[in-house]
Amino acid sequence: MSRENVMTPAGTAAAEPICLVAPDGTRRHHEPFDAAVADVSDDAVADLYADMVAARRIDTEATALQRQGELALWPPLLGQEAAQVGSARALRQDDFVFTSYRENAVAYCRGVKLEEMLTVWRGNASSGWDPFSVNMATPQIIIGAQTLHATGYAMGIKFDGGDQAAVAYFGDGAVTQGDVNEALAFAASYQAPAVFFCQNNQWAISEPVGLQSRVPIAQRAEGFGMEHVRIDGNDVLASLAATRIALDRARAGDGPTFIEAVTYRMGPHTTADDPTRYRSKDEVEEWSGKDPLKRIEAYLQTRGMAVDGFREAAEHRADEVAEALRAGVTGMADPEWEQVFENVYAEDHAWLRRQREQYGRYLELVEGEGQ
Amino acid sequence: MSTQQSEATGLRTLTFGQSINRGLRAALAEDDKVLVMGEDVGTLGGVFRITDGLQKEFGAQRVLDSPLAESGIVGTAVGLAYRGFRPVVEIQFDGFVYPAFDQIVSQVAKLRYRTRGHVAMPLTIRIPFGGGIGSPEHHSESPEAYFAHTAGLRVVSPSNPQDAYTMIRQSIACDDPVIFFEPKRRYHEKAEVDLEAEADLPLGAARVVVPGDQVTLIAYGPLVKTAIDAATAAADEGVSVEVIDVRSLSPVDFGPLEASVRKTGRVVITHEAGQFAGLGAELAASLTERCFYHLEQPPVRVTGFDIPYPPSKLEQHHLPDLDRILDGVDSVLERTSSLNGAAAGPSAARQGGDA
Numbered sequence: 162m163s164r165e166n167v168m169t170p171a172g173t174a175a176a177e178p179i180c181l182v183a184p185d186g187t188r189r190h191h192e193p194f195d196a197a198v199a200d201v202s203d204d205a206v207a208d209l210y211a212d213m214v215a216a217r218r219i220d221t222e223a224t225a226l227q228r229q230g231e232l233a234l235w236p237p238l239l240g241q242e243a244a245q246v247g248s249a250r251a252l253r254q255d256d257f258v259f260t261s262y263r264e265n266a267v268a269y270c271r272g273v274k275l276e277e278m279l280t281v282w283r284g285n286a287s288s289g290w291d292p293f294s295v296n297m298a299t300p301q302i303i304i305g306a307q308t309l310h311a312t313g314y315a316m317g318i319k320f321d322g323g324d325q326a327a328v329a330y331f332g333d334g335a336v337t338q339g340d341v342n343e344a345l346a347f348a349a350s351y352q353a354p355a356v357f358f359c360q361n362n363q364w365a366i367s368e369p370v371g372l373q374s375r376v377p378i379a380q381r382a383e384g385f386g387m388e389h390v391r392i393d394g395n396d397v398l399a400s401l402a403a404t405r406i407a408l409d410r411a412r413a414g415d416g417p418t419f420i421e422a423v424t425y426r427m428g429p430h431t432t433a434d435d436p437t438r439y440r441s442k443d444e445v446e447e448w449s450g451k452d453p454l455k456r457i458e459a460y461l462q463t464r465g466m467a468v469d470g471f472r473e474a475a476e477h478r479a480d481e482v483a484e485a486l487r488a489g490v491t492g493m494a495d496p497e498w499e500q501v502f503e504n505v506y507a508e509d510h511a512w513l514r515r516q517r518e519q520y521g522r523y524l525e526l527v528e529g530e531g532q
Numbered sequence: 533m534s535t536q537q538s539e540a541t542g543l544r545t546l547t548f549g550q551s552i553n554r555g556l557r558a559a560l561a562e563d564d565k566v567l568v569m570g571e572d573v574g575t576l577g578g579v580f581r582i583t584d585g586l587q588k589e590f591g592a593q594r595v596l597d598s599p600l601a602e603s604g605i606v607g608t609a610v611g612l613a614y615r616g617f618r619p620v621v622e623i624q625f626d627g628f629v630y631p632a633f634d635q636i637v638s639q640v641a642k643l644r645y646r647t648r649g650h651v652a653m654p655l656t657i658r659i660p661f662g663g664g665i666g667s668p669e670h671h672s673e674s675p676e677a678y679f680a681h682t683a684g685l686r687v688v689s690p691s692n693p694q695d696a697y698t699m700i701r702q703s704i705a706c707d708d709p710v711i712f713f714e715p716k717r718r719y720h721e722k723a724e725v726d727l728e729a730e731a732d733l734p735l736g737a738a739r740v741v742v743p744g745d746q747v748t749l750i751a752y753g754p755l756v757k758t759a760i761d762a763a764t765a766a767a768d769e770g771v772s773v774e775v776i777d778v779r780s781l782s783p784v785d786f787g788p789l790e791a792s793v794r795k796t797g798r799v800v801i802t803h804e805a806g807q808f809a810g811l812g813a814e815l816a817a818s819l820t821e822r823c824f825y826h827l828e829q830p831p832v833r834v835t836g837f838d839i840p841y842p843p844s845k846l847e848q849h850h851l852p853d854l855d856r857i858l859d860g861v862d863s864v865l866e867r868t869s870s871l872n873g874a875a876a877g878p879s880a881a882r883q884g885g886d887a
Contacts, residue, residue: 287645287646287647287648288648290650291647291650292647292651298651303634306638306639309604309606309608310639312604313610313611313615316611317614317615317617320567321615340603340604340634340635343599343603344608346601346604347598347601347604504644505645505683506708507652507654507707511736511783512782512784513683
């Protein structure tokens, strides 16, 4: 099979992704989407822009920290700021979010503390924060597993009569996993108030999206009888609008929605990856022309806003974020040894207690000898 | 005993299966966060009828028929637990649990640890397990060692109707995830069950079910009854066998096991699962570590073979039965046994050797 063949979805032509702000900053129109963001002022768009700038700075700073040996690994989201910020800003704080490991902008928008975002990558803990403090589960490494958790949570909302929604974030690679397909089946069957937000960033490490799906990914939802939409994932307004519509539908009891945000991972899969081995410079260049930040600058300029002013404000805020991030990481204390044995079980477990006691005695012995 | 007395004391003659049903019903009635989920558990009442009548009594939102997808069943239960529910999921047969294995070992087992105690996973995963009912492949397996090996899970198996009733309630009440292995070939066995009684043992405790002083015979789940029968047969030959029902496979309650081995100096462990890296290996190694100087003979395991579960016309060769267990007992008593060759004794065993 030729590379082209793998890269080009067969069958029906891909639906043109819905876009409200074109790469050159031109405002485009789409009726239901326009209505969904009719209340979003230019200042509010500038706020979304500021979130995206902060997200990009978190990436830059964390990547630098990884290169300096302060973090073991980092999964950058460079290029996906619009998909994440637009969707996350559509959520209410009492909605519950389940993500993979690349949704750092979502975590930022949910209010996760910066150092908590990095605990796992520093190796201090398996995950960083109390999920109930921000209504966001800690990142999931197992591909697609979280879509079932979101579905179950959404079923729970329905069972106890809540008006919240549960949102699952995952990538194009995940749609091949059984769990994602099972999640779609369960969510559709129970008409759970769930939103499936797929960031199709074109690459699952080195594997192109054509290896995961022969049809546009959003089309997969059709087979499950699920509402679906394909959006320009580099357009923060389209992302906000699509998620708002899906959330309204969930809250109204009209069941789940599948959103495919067509975007691009500009950087490597993680800091351990070398994307030059599997993708062309031309491709990367083409996508950099669709940059989510630049288009909002261009758009706000057409709206008569002073670009330098809001860019400066956003960058100032991003500087503060980066500083706090660095201070949080470098100031992080190493965990105590007891933590190895903690929170495995809620109740005492005789076998583990024995191992902990034996190891404690061993440490005492070794430390005793050292003195 | 009169019916009236039975009502007053909560005593009922129930099958093993009915006892689990009563336990589930009590848990559903006591806590509206308890949910029962699985394939066919609603209108049908489960393929073994363990959930019979529960959907009728508690509604389709408390007792849910789920789509046919095991990872989906367990994975959505994880999300429900995030939302504050206490799901009790049924995996229809032992051999069907593998599609859910990732959700169980990577999610259910680890979520408390990876969130440093913030997320509780009070799930009960019921799995009818073991052979002896003449089923086709994938319907008679004993996958307990996979789960006992996984930190974060508790693994239990009741062996009689009273324990079935008590232990399912304790499992649902437990804030840790519990893999609840139901010995399906015992589903129809009856006993008097006290529905009002306070549990006489914690969920994790082992129990001496037949006292004895010459050989310690350790079993769990479906083979406890076989072990008791073997002890009775041994007693007829003048050999005193102490039978211990492990009940909890993780953690194992080593106290009663150690006490027994210190008394008898001889130990036989039996289970249906294959021998290699099975629970018997752990029990033998741990008891050897703890009681080495009290042992008169190496521990002996009488187990299923290390083969895929055989077709039903062959399963009687695979499953340990009374005679194979007695053969194991003979071996640790240094009597003639297939396990130590025709000539009895430790020296003969050494000469016989293992390939």
